[in-house]
C-alpha cells in the first residue's frame with residue numbers, strides 16, 4: 001500500500017515538474033518564429049514558474065570568431081515571469097576563447113550579441129517579473145538593452161553593454177541598464193556573496209551606463225565603465241552611473257563587509273561624468289559611493305574622467321567614501337543644495353585640476369581625506385591640482401585631513417606631490 005502511495009506521489013510530481021524550471025533554447029538568430037529569443041520569452045512567460053533561456057545557435061549563423069548576433073527588428077515581449085537568460089550557454093565555435101565571464105587569467109568574452117532598437121526606450125529586455133530574473137552573459141548593444149521595472153531583486157551580470165563581444169571596442173548604445181518603475185533591490189554586477197563574484201562583472205561603454213530613476217536599495221558593483229574587458233583598453237561613456245529623481249539608499253561600490261570588497265569596486269575611466277546623484281525634482285537621500293576607482297584603469301594607468309562625482313541634488317546624507325579619485329578636471333562637483341554626509345572620508349583626491357568644486361548651498365563634510373600630501377589640499381586656485389573652489393554659499397569642511405596614504409589607495413603612494421598636474425591629460429572626454 002505504501003509502495004502504491006509513493007508511486008502515485010512520484011507520478012503526480014512528474015506530471016507537475018515540466019511546469020517548473022523549464023529550459024527554452026534559442027536556436028536561431030531570426031527576429032521571430034520557432035527557436036528565436038522572442039519565442040523563448042513568450043514560452044517562459046507561458047510556463048508557470050522560473051525558467052531558463054539557453055542558447056544553442058548553429059555555427060552557420062555565427063561569425064568566424066564564434067559570435068552569434070541577433071539583430072532585433074521589433075521589441076521583444078515583456079518578461080512577466082521570472083527567467084534566467086544565460087548567454088554563456090552558447091557553444092563555442094571558431095576562434096573565440098573558451099571563457100565567457102571574467103576569470104583570474106582572462107577577461108570576459110561574449111558569444112551572444114543582441115543588437116537592440118534605436119528608438120527611444122524600445123528596450124531589448126523588459127523585466128517585470130515579481131520574482132528574481134537575471135540577464136547574463138551577452139553583448140547587449142545598440143539602443144536600450146535592459147529595463148528593470150519590478151522589485152524582483154533582479155541580476156544583470158557578466159554582460160558587455162555598449163561593448164563588442166570580444167570586449168575591445170565601443171558599440172554605440174544609448175542607455176545600458178534602466179532601473180525604474182518599482183524596481184528596487186537589483187544587483188548590477190557583483191553581488192558580493194563570495195561565489196563567482198569575479199565572473200559577475202559587466203563592462204559598460206554606453207552613453208549612460210546605468211540609469212536609476214526613483215528607485216531604492218539597488219547595488220552597482222564590480223563593473224568597468226569606459227574601459228575594455230581587460231580593464232585597460234580605453235573606451236568611453238558620457239555618464240557611467242546616473243541616480244536620479246528621489247532614489248535613495250543605492251550603493252555604488254563596495255559594502256565593506258570584508259567579503260569580495262575588492263571585486264565590488266567599480267572602475268570608472270574615460271567618462272564625461274562618473275557618478276551623478278541628481279534628484280532636483282525629488283529628494284533622494286543616503287546614496288553611497290564607496291570604494292570605487294575613478295580616473296585610473298585596473299593597472300593604475302591614467303583614464304581621466306572629466307568630472308568623477310557630481311551631486312546635482314537636494315538630498316541629504318550621501319556618502320562619498322574610500323574612493324580613489326584621480327586625474328579629473330573636477331574630482332567632486334557639488335551643485336544645488338546637495339549635502340554630503342559626515343562619513344565622506346577616506347577618499348584619495350590626487351591629480352585633479354580641481355579637487356572639489358562647490359557651487360551649492362548646503363555644507364559639505366570632507367574631513368579625513370588624502371590630498372596627495374601630508375600638508376593637505378593646497379588651497380590654491382583652480383588648476384593647482386587639489387584646489388577647493390567654493391562659489392556657492394555652502395561651506396566645505398576639509399580639516400583634519402589624512403597625513404598618510406590610506407591602504408586602499410594603491411597608486412602614487414610615494415613621491416607624488418600635491419598640486420602636481422604635470423601628468424594630467426588636457427583632453428578629458
Ligand SMILES: [Ca+2]
Nearest residue numbers: 044047049081
Ligand atoms: Ca515561466
Ligand SMILES: [Ca+2]
Nearest residue numbers: 193195196197
Ligand atoms: Ca556572486
Ligand SMILES: [Ca+2]
Nearest residue numbers: 192257259261
Ligand atoms: Ca563585500
